[in-house]
Amino acid sequence: MPDDASAVIGRAIERHQHVPGGLLPLLHDIQDALGHVPPEAIASIASALNLSRAEVHGVVSFYHHFRQVPPGRHVVQVCRAEACQSMGADTLLASLRQALGVDLHQTTADGAVTLEPVYCLGNCALAPSLMVDGRLRGRVNADAAGVLASQLREVA
Numbered sequence: 001m002p003d004d005a006s007a008v009i010g011r012a013i014e015r016h017q018h019v020p021g022g023l024l025p026l027l028h029d030i031q032d033a034l035g036h037v038p039p040e041a042i043a044s045i046a047s048a049l050n051l052s053r054a055e056v057h058g059v060v061s062f063y064h065h066f067r068q069v070p071p072g073r074h075v076v077q078v079c080r081a082e083a084c085q086s087m088g089a090d091t092l093l094a095s096l097r098q099a100l101g102v103d104l105h106q107t108t109a110d111g112a113v114t115l116e117p118v119y120c121l122g123n124c125a126l127a128p129s130l131m132v133d134g135r136l137r138g139r140v141n142a143d144a145a146g147v148l149a150s151q152l153r154e155v156a
């Protein structure tokens with residue numbers, strides 16, 4: 001693990017280790033800074049919070065939000081919650097799968113795009129919604145999703 005990653009993890013541990021319920025915010029801090037929660041961080045987190053490695057790993061793997069490997073250069077998060085489902089999220093997702101050649105939780109072979117599910121982006125009135133690199137988009141139809149996928153693969 002690079003030194004700067006170790007430093008990020010160390011700071012996150014310091015900030016949260018004595019706070020009740022600190023595990024989730026600690027993991028969020030690490031992922032916000034590094035893009036994922038490195039498996040090498042599990043032992044230090046467990047030790048600092050007086051938890052077992054299995055407990056920390058269980059939380060990381062339970063929540064879809066946490067990644068255990070670095071994402072691609074772009075992250076597309078497709079809403080899979082009820083309002084978006086009812087407005088065609090499955091069709092939109094099928095278009096993205098086809099255009100990118102990956103399934104959910106996967107990254108294209110060129111490292112350009114990671115495709116992830118998310119369960120409500122708070123944009124239900126403009127369903128179906130997705131998030132691209134943290135930017136929300138609403139009323140995305142299948143055609144627009146296909147175009148978006150092609151654009152993201154072209155932009156380094």
Ligand code: FES
Nearest residue numbers: 079084121123124
């Ligand atoms: S259900 Fe998709 S944004 Fe709320």
